[in-house]
Amino acid sequence: MVQKYQLEDKVLLAVDCIIFGFDEEDLKILLIKRNFEPEKGKWSLMGGFLKRHENLNIAANRILYQLTGIEQIYMEQLYAFSEVDRDPAERTISVAYFALINIKEHDKALIDKYSAKWFSVTELPELIFDHSEMITKAIKRLRYKTSKKPIGFELLPEKFTMRQLQKLYESILGEKLDKRNFINKINALDILIKLEEKDMNSSRKGSFLYQFDAEKYQQKVEEGFSFKL
Amino acid sequence: MVQKYQLEDKVLLAVDCIIFGFDEEDLKILLIKRNFEPEKGKWSLMGGFLKRHENLNIAANRILYQLTGIEQIYMEQLYAFSEVDRDPAERTISVAYFALINIKEHDKALIDKYSAKWFSVTELPELIFDHSEMITKAIKRLRYKTSKKPIGFELLPEKFTMRQLQKLYESILGEKLDKRNFINKINALDILIKLEEKDMNSSRKGSFLYQFDAEKYQQKVEEGFSFKL
DNA sequence: CTCCTTAAGTGTTAATTATACATTTCCAAA
């Protein structure tokens, strides 16, 4: 490739990943203890640098895979953070990505191996650089997206109860919802399959399990529906 | 500054600006004839490279100023475009920004000087690289923002008629709106000042002019209201 | 000076959607 813009400044381009998970109680974020300088030993988002042959989406997925063993998940670009001194070591622009995963489906061993740890969004530790700001922005975006598309399903196990789904929405939105209204709305969407099966952990009576009906959902998206909670 | 990440690839970071304007009829975008290779002579968004001492917001404003003489306007980061071959000359990641301006308020002479030209969003020419994609994304974002905040006022002259405001919304949203419902909603927001003055160009009867009441708007924002059209 | 033209201005009703709210059912364990 011919170099045409030789007089221009080049910069390091980092990618930082905000990984949301849900454990039936709280919305959580996956963080790691940074194992290189500067700020070695402090908590950080999963980050790495863009390589010559990658676009940002690919870099985000590679970095996540390298640091946690998690692969092939839905990731979305959030924002480019570019304050001149955001990384004291060297001028670095960071593009933040965020992803949603089901905590239980991802191999705990691999996560432990890299000293990754889940933190509730309400109890985050101090983070390096501008990572707190990134998280704040990601939560805001997640709330918005949740109100437009039923995005939360990535965060739940394949089979889940209405109670779990409601808890998930409550922890994303940060507010309590009315049970009956919630169920009515979800049912009105008509994108869940009610199973015969019951989850017997939560109560004696047991509660019915549901599955997300990807096919019906796809169909509705094509018809141009907009999810509103 | 110590260089700590010496083994990492560096890249060129460009900024491209999508400038929306409105001329009482159509939503328009400001484009320039690119005056350097590659693709010299083709239509392009306003673009330039991030410099060492700037963050992206500052770079976006500088670039816009250099290319059009327009300064101190509201700009917002849109998205980072990073396909490996998006610029055939050299690997370049581009962060797109968008802005809203009032066409008439900005000095035509300066714009002409740089061969900038306004194009209706419905009649865009062929553009270099991935600039069309950037514009598509910007329009989508503009539509969204318009439905949340009364952002459109930047696009109108200081004094405007209800008809103009409605036309603006229609061209942003790409659909016709009902006149009475539109006026009712706008009035319900209570952020316009109705002037005594009339605009006599559009009809024999003349139509009242309005002004955006920035103070009332600010107050409402603080009270946490959300604009919904 | 009367009539015509043209866009401005104006409210009501029906339909839909959102909210608030309390009781009964089921099942396992004691």
Added chain:
DNA sequence: TTTGGAAATGTATAATTAACACTTAAGGAG
């Protein structure tokens, strides 16, 4: 068999949104 605890369920009211058509004002033409 009784009991405790969460699951399941529906309705009435309020709020919002959508649909809809006639009158008014004023300049220009005849």
